[in-house]
Amino acid sequence: MPDKPMPDMPMPDKPPAGKPKAATRARPADRVFKFLSTSAAVSIMVILAGVALFLLVRALPAITAGWSTNPELKSGVTGGFASFWAYVSPLAFGTVWASVIALLMATPVAIGIALFISHYSPRRMANFLGYIIDLLAAVPSVVYGLWGILVMRPFLLPMQEWLNAYLGWIPLFSGKVTSTGSSILTGAVVLAVMVLPIITAISREIFLQTPKLHEEAALALGATRWEMIQLSVFPYARSGVVSAVLLGLGRALGETMAVAMIISPAIIASFRIITEGENPQTIASNIALNFPIATGMQRDALIGTGLVLFVISLAVNMLARLIVNVKPRKKPPKKKVPTGDGGRSPAEAAVGAAMVAAVGAGADRDRTSEGGLL
């Protein structure tokens, strides 16, 4: 949809002065529709609040209980921890750690794919590739888990042994190397594949929205295609890509099945990524693995860890939103630099000028990306 949004943009805005009359003459159908959409919006708030309340109410007894004295909490799946926080902190660490490793692998690949689709590939192939990527998102996570166990585990095993043998002095690769492949690295590779479609799809949309004027200005001034992307596409898309990555992070944080199936866990905080049975456990898969056998209070403890995951996810999503909102303020200095700095390449200066020219579209453009994303 390159450039298309621009003429359409004024539509969602407040109607100009002439229109309020039409608004006051609201017909029944309008009111019904307004009621329906309002209640839909309200219901999502109610559901979210309900979930938070449920988590809080169920978790409180376990959070406040004495973990070393409570007969249920000191045995079985929650046994061996001094308090709720001692139980949940390694889990929270493992959740974030597994997701971060996955993102480190997925982000460059995802951006590469998105760029290829938006700026390099022939149109027909781009459509096909986009379709394939979207299909990746539709694969159930059980299937990813099976794929991880049956294919990725044996496939990555030699690499992990090599890493341990030759790079074992790096803390990341130290420890007793896995012999079955059920390491956090294998899990993270599968997680990376799972978040790939999210990051790719969003980045692709944003890359495609780069104003044609910017790109053509860069090309007209003799920039190569790569320079054009650097100068016009990346600055334009930065905030969108960051929020795409954070949305991918949100997906990775909550992923349960694949992680539960692949990683051989322990409730510890460890940075080693190729060990067996010493991999930090994630909150979601810990709940999945232990909920069936857990008894009353133990279930409350597991729900408490769910509350922590809820808070982490909320924080990540708020951060994503914050980044999208803050970014526009960072742009003005960018515009000033090329005009004021003669040492820059002519292409960049031109793009700067083009951006100044397009400044009116700036506000709208950010609103679109934000609205589409979050």
Added chain:
Amino acid sequence: MAPALWGRSAIPWKGQNLVKAFRFGQAAAVLTAGALALTACGGNSSVAGTSSADASGSATAAADYSTLSGTVTAGGSSAQANAQAAWSAGFKAQAAKVTINYDKSQGSGGGVTNFISGSYDFAGSDAYLSADQATKAQAVCGTGGAVNLPVYLDGVAIVFNLKGVDKLQLSAGTLAKIFTQQITSWDDAAIKADNPGATLPSTAITTVTRSDGSGTTQNFSNYLHQVAPDVWTAPASNKWPVAGSSAQQGGSGVVNTVKAGDGTIGYADHSAIGDLPAAAIKAGDKYVSFSQDGVTKAITTAVTPAKSTVAGDLGQDIDYTKLTSGDAYPIPLISYDILCTQFKDAAQAKLATAYIDYIVSDQGQKIAAKNAGSAPLPIELADKIRATLKTVS
């Protein structure tokens, strides 16, 4: 306890209580229903027809259930799942108007929780009710409380995969040392001493355990705790206490990881092990391989009734140290069905007791042995269960 391998053959490593996986699991269960019976027969062909319960209560098998109608709602232990599936199909053949809903996705914990909150007619559980749970059960069952009926017997098998070795003998001490990772290679002197004459490679040992809380882990760690207390110092727990093992999801996850590796050893519900070789475990001065009769024999010799305030309660404590006779399998496990002594609805009581009566009948136990690989109940235990069932109203 372990979910049986073939019960989930389309998605073998799946957990029990995952919302996402749940619907998928239901569909897969339907799809694999045919394959289920086939695999089960294959896995147990060597022990078919050796049932010791042949002589028990043929009269009860002929009981007439055809006049009953209604729905029994139950759930819990996933170890019982395959047996429950076989039982409800068998019961349906005799009582066409009765529907049995057994929800295995709950696990033992969920089964007991739902039972105590009054939503189940009976719960399947790998452990009998704790004193605390028994008190809570009085809220829904009345002061009579609830009874634990040991309806499903099986054994924990020690499976291994080691190139060039298809027979393995292990004493309890060696087993404890392997699983606490004090023994790390297959040519260790302790393993050699258990296997005189065998050639053992120097392959490193990888212990494979459960990553999810499990009744199988509870039984196995209880066994190690009792028979090798000097090596295994952790108390019995449904969560594997030793770090550094390869922890896998579900009994089938353990079995598949053992199968995929070399030098691997793990523990699983016997019905889940498929064609993997299982070690013979030393009891007394003999090494005993798993057999259904061996488990039945073990239950006959090693159980003592657990303390209970409820008359007719059949919760059992297993004293593994008593299993020294050489014909009893040293690591048996028991799974219970738990029901109120006093139902709120007499018709529902009739349905539930009829179903459990069918389960413990000769035919019911044979069906479970064939389809789920379980061991038949000792005759006297089955008689006790029947006696208790008569008091349920």
